[in-house]
Amino acid sequence: MVRVVCSIILMLSVTLVTAAPSTDAERRLALARFSEAAGEPSQALAWLQGLASPTANLVRAKALLASGRPEHARQLLEALTRGDRHRGEAWLLLAREQLAEQGREAARPALQNAARLSHGATRQEALYHLADDYLQLGQLDQAGRVLASMDDGYWAAMGYHNIATGYSDVDSTSARSLVAIRVALAMLDGDGNRRRAEALRAELLLKAGFLAYQSNEFQKATGFLDDVPLNSFATPRALYLHGLATFAQRHYRGAMQSWHRARKFPLAFSGSVDAWLGMGRSYDELGYLAQAGEAYLAANAALESEQVTLSTLADEVDNKGAYQAMVLAARNSDVEWFLADSRTLTQPRLAYLLHLAKQPDAQQAIARLATLADLAQTLQRHEHDLGLFIETLDERQRTSVSNPTAEQLAAQATRLARALANLQGDGEQASRTELASITVQLSDIRDSLDRWQDRTTLARTQQSRLRDRARTLKTTIPGLLTAVTELQEAAGQELDRIATDFIEGERRRIRLAQDRAEQHIAYLYEYLALNTLERDLQREVAE
Amino acid sequence: MTATGLYAPGWQRLALASVMVVSAWSGAACAEALDQRIDRLKSEVSQLSESLFTLEQQVLHPADTRLSVFLSLDNVEALELDSIELSIDGKPAASYLYSARELRSLQAGSLQQLYVGNVALGPHTLSVTLTGQGANDRYLRRETELDFRKRSGEAHLELVIAAEAPDFEPEVLLNHW
Numbered sequence: 001m002v003r004v005v006c007s008i009i010l011m012l013s014v015t016l017v018t019a020a021p022s023t024d025a026e027r028r029l030a031l032a033r034f035s036e037a038a039g040e041p042s043q044a045l046a047w048l049q050g051l052a053s054p055t056a057n058l059v060r061a062k063a064l065l066a067s068g069r070p071e072h073a074r075q076l077l078e079a080l081t082r083g084d085r086h087r088g089e090a091w092l093l094l095a096r097e098q099l100a101e102q103g104r105e106a107a108r109p110a111l112q113n114a115a116r117l118s119h120g121a122t123r124q125e126a127l128y129h130l131a132d133d134y135l136q137l138g139q140l141d142q143a144g145r146v147l148a149s150m151d152d153g154y155w156a157a158m159g160y161h162n163i164a165t166g167y168s169d170v171d172s173t174s175a176r177s178l179v180a181i182r183v184a185l186a187m188l189d190g191d192g193n194r195r196r197a198e199a200l201r202a203e204l205l206l207k208a209g210f211l212a213y214q215s216n217e218f219q220k221a222t223g224f225l226d227d228v229p230l231n232s233f234a235t236p237r238a239l240y241l242h243g244l245a246t247f248a249q250r251h252y253r254g255a256m257q258s259w260h261r262a263r264k265f266p267l268a269f270s271g272s273v274d275a276w277l278g279m280g281r282s283y284d285e286l287g288y289l290a291q292a293g294e295a296y297l298a299a300n301a302a303l304e305s306e307q308v309t310l311s312t313l314a315d316e317v318d319n320k321g322a323y324q325a326m327v328l329a330a331r332n333s334d335v336e337w338f339l340a341d342s343r344t345l346t347q348p349r350l351a352y353l354l355h356l357a358k359q360p361d362a363q364q365a366i367a368r369l370a371t372l373a374d375l376a377q378t379l380q381r382h383e384h385d386l387g388l389f390i391e392t393l394d395e396r397q398r399t400s401v402s403n404p405t406a407e408q409l410a411a412q413a414t415r416l417a418r419a420l421a422n423l424q425g426d427g428e429q430a431s432r433t434e435l436a437s438i439t440v441q442l443s444d445i446r447d448s449l450d451r452w453q454d455r456t457t458l459a460r461t462q463q464s465r466l467r468d469r470a471r472t473l474k475t476t477i478p479g480l481l482t483a484v485t486e487l488q489e490a491a492g493q494e495l496d497r498i499a500t501d502f503i504e505g506e507r508r509r510i511r512l513a514q515d516r517a518e519q520h521i522a523y524l525y526e527y528l529a530l531n532t533l534e535r536d537l538q539r540e541v542a543e
Numbered sequence: 544m545t546a547t548g549l550y551a552p553g554w555q556r557l558a559l560a561s562v563m564v565v566s567a568w569s570g571a572a573c574a575e576a577l578d579q580r581i582d583r584l585k586s587e588v589s590q591l592s593e594s595l596f597t598l599e600q601q602v603l604h605p606a607d608t609r610l611s612v613f614l615s616l617d618n619v620e621a622l623e624l625d626s627i628e629l630s631i632d633g634k635p636a637a638s639y640l641y642s643a644r645e646l647r648s649l650q651a652g653s654l655q656q657l658y659v660g661n662v663a664l665g666p667h668t669l670s671v672t673l674t675g676q677g678a679n680d681r682y683l684r685r686e687t688e689l690d691f692r693k694r695s696g697e698a699h700l701e702l703v704i705a706a707e708a709p710d711f712e713p714e715v716l717l718n719h720w
Contacts, residue, residue, distance in 0.1 A: 068585030
């Protein structure tokens, strides 16, 4: 319980302000909101104890959802939907749960209610999901109508990105898709989250470049692809496509420049493998057959080396498990943290991890293990903390300050108060201010000592109660840790299965590219051999 | 192609398809069951954390010497707070690096418990160092010293960061409850 301290003396020119939350309940709610935003749902729930306002219940529901208690959260959210406040947010949270557990059809009414009753980001997210629902049903016009009612920002941009994909699936030309992407790019200006907007912008430009290339609008394609930033996840693919569009305009050297840059990325990235092969093809088109052969041989060597990398990765997954081999090992790099962005795009292990994590089931499997690792860490920390609390409380019980010491201190305080009284009235203004300050401090000390007996008795009872509570809590931890270990094993096996399939798929992809490189080499050698034969024959005929 | 492939007899293809469907279903069902077990465990650990948080507040900080320092933002849209460091009487007490979500929450009026600890009765000095991006994306670092007196009983101090127009210069103010 927060007690308002009404008379703290501020010594310097400290300005006092009245903060927005002014009552104990308001402050605890504000503290809970921060804890929830900081990813500390347990703390949020602790702050919310005893609060029952609609806002408190909304924060409580969010914290319960984050701490694995969806049933309780659902009850609170359903109650909120019947009330006057936060109805839209409650409907959206319910819709998210239904989308995850029961699918689109079940979530539709909740989404419609969320869109109808909310505003701002909540409404935009609900409308995005509704538009996506129409897209999944193939009702593109309906989806377009929903998107037209949205405000600019991230959700609208994502919606137009999705509808562009929808148009490209059914249209024979890319016109409608490209218009949708242009709208999406314009909508992104309204997104306040800069990093998120940049990532989506790169994806949109890549998609636009691809659609324009597919429609043989090569200049338009390079125009879009030129704007893809060089440090995005889409960069290798954009560089490869840029090379293709330039190649199609018969600018072979330009194409080679793009592919040369794409080759610098790990082969895990889509576009990098094709760029290696594209280099050979460009030399071939330019008539430099020997260089073309060398480029294909270099591609073959790179692909061979990648097979070794994948084989090592597969062995590590077998021996250590996928979580250790791919997720934790990628994290434990020696590269300085400030190089993290470029590291992400240049290290094969991280590149494969990113590629793997694009699969929803792999993402879930990794998230499961990360959650369990967090839980294990939390439990170990709690066990350590509780041990310390028990020790501290035992120590306090043993060494509690005896009453004679308190009495001595009280006598000393009385003596000091007398001495202080003798000094009062003398001296200058500055000294008087200082004396007043000492008087306050002494008065506090005496007040504290006056209540000593009562406080020590109360403290002993409280300490004994707290120690029992700490011991009870500590006994629950070993059981929970065992449960975590069991679940880690099961979740690890699931991730191992997904990672093994993924690595096998990657090995097939690299093998296929290697076959193509070898075919090109064979074709070139055959062509060169035939040319030599033909030249020899012509020389013999001439002689 | 083997007999289990495309040209296998009808019943074998049916059996193969059934096995594939069953294994896919059992994989999904297994993952779902795993998620439910993890959720249950997460819930138990969360309840334990909640109890421990309450216990910690009672065990570590005797009410008479306890000092809690909170932080809030007062209409600060022109300041993207990166981090804050707090020292009490020259000794580092707390530091925090803010995520975008936490910052948005503070901007929407939430309150952070920055420090809970014990200090003796009498005068003390809080030193606050904040870093962030101010108006026009300029990087800024500001240091402020605030004096207060700890009296008997719990003390709650709130650091309020304000940056008002026209210069949006951030200022740390002290509010006591």
